[in-house]
Amino acid sequence: MRAIVFKEWKQFPELEDVARPVPGPGEVLLKVAGAGACHSDVSIFQDFTAEVPGNMAKGFVLGHENSGWVEELGPGVEGIEIGGAYLVYGPIGCGHCKACSRGQDTYCENAATNPYLGIGLGRDGGMAEYVTVPVRNLIPLGDADPIAAAPLADAALTPYHAIKKALPHLNGGGRFALVVGLGGLGQIAVQILRALTGATIIATDMKPEAMAKAEAAGALTVLGGPDQVSRIREITGGRGVDAAFDFVGVTPTIATAAGSMAQGGRLTVVGIAGGLHEWTFFNTPYESTITNTYWGTIEELHEVVDMYRAGQIVPEIETFSLTDGLTAYRKLADGQLSARAVVVPHD
Incomplete structure (x- = not known):
């Protein structure tokens, strides 16, 4: 079969x-319906210079946002329908620590000694015609379109987890939420x-076309610039926002989100860009929190699929054939995509 393989650090995949x-014991073989191209993939082959924690050694098939139809059952697998459509939960932990027992493989206590981080992250992923998946990691899609669903595994699960953790700050009247960065995750x-x-x-974003999409989804928008924070605070009546989500994660975007916070608010940095923020007692609103989150749980991905099937989440995608998959990655790396690329x- 054909597959897009990450072969060497600082080298484009092939x-x-x-x-x-x-499929091994407890696994199924999926005929891949769709595989989302994520910036994390670009970081793997463009930015990393050595193996990262979790033994994500080079030489694996990319693709951690996957959906497909069950083609074959491995030994011991029961209750799974051949031909059924499923979304794939990408992270794979040890399966027996406290975090994994609650379905949060992303925070596995044994990540440093596991053989891989997940499907498409050290273990062969879905940028291929077929992929094997532990049966535990399958989320049924029913009659929903599996191709459009593929990005939900990360591009929807990641913001869903961050937002769900912040819901206590948004319960009640007169609350304000801020989304910084209107790429795929920010739009969802x-x-x-x-x-x-x-x-x-x-x-808020620097691209007018991205802000137009957010406005169509019900957001008020603020164009990036020197008066960005003051305009955000003006919308809130000067009080600031109760929950902010930074989907970029560079120093200026963290500063924008932090400068927009209300007392007792919560800032969640979701974007993994290595930005820095200086905290002092007097430059931070009282009892506000700056935190981060990473991906989400299996249970939450079931909830994301429920929202997708109800029409509450509608990912914007651009499809590519497997032959053109490398073109999708080049466009992603060059910032030429306005929608989530799905192979x-x-x-």
Whole structure:
């Protein structure tokens, strides 16, 4: 079968012929419906210079946002329908620590000694015609479109987890939520906030076309610039926002979010860009929190799929054939995509 393989650090991946995988005990073989291209993939082959914690050694098939149809059952698997459509939970932990027992493999206590971080993160992923998946990691899609669903596994689960943790700050009247960065995750975050809260949603970005999409989803928008924070505070009547979500994570965006906070608010930095923020007692609103989150739980991905099937989350995608998958990654790396790229191997 054909697959997009990450072969070497600081080297663009390659489209190769590889052996079709065979499902082991407790696994299924999926015929891939869609595989989302994520900036994390670009970081793997463009930014990293050595193996990262979790033994994510080079030489694996990319793709951690996956959906597909069950093609074959491994030994011991029961109750799974051949031909059924499923979304894939990407992280794979040790399966027996406290974090994994609650379905939060992303925070596995044994990540440093596990053989890989997840599907498409050290273990062969879904940028291929077929992929093997532990049956535990399957979320049924029913009759929902599996191709459009593929990005939900990260681009929706990640903001959903961050927003769900912040819901106590948004419960009640007169609350404000801020979304910084209106790429794939930020756009879905606006939809999730609209569905789960009654808060006024403020969204900010440097791209007018991205802000127009957020406005169509129900957000008030503020263009990036020197008066960005003052304009956000003006919308809130000077008080600031109750919950902010930074989906970029560079120093200026963290500063924008932090400068927009109300007393007792919560700032969640979701974007993994390595930005820094200086905390002092007097430059931080009293009893406000700056924190971070990473991906989400299996249970939450079931909830994300429920929202998708109800029409509350509608990912914007651009599809590519597997042959054109490398083009999708080049466009992603060059910032030329306005929607989530989804590779469709059997189109």
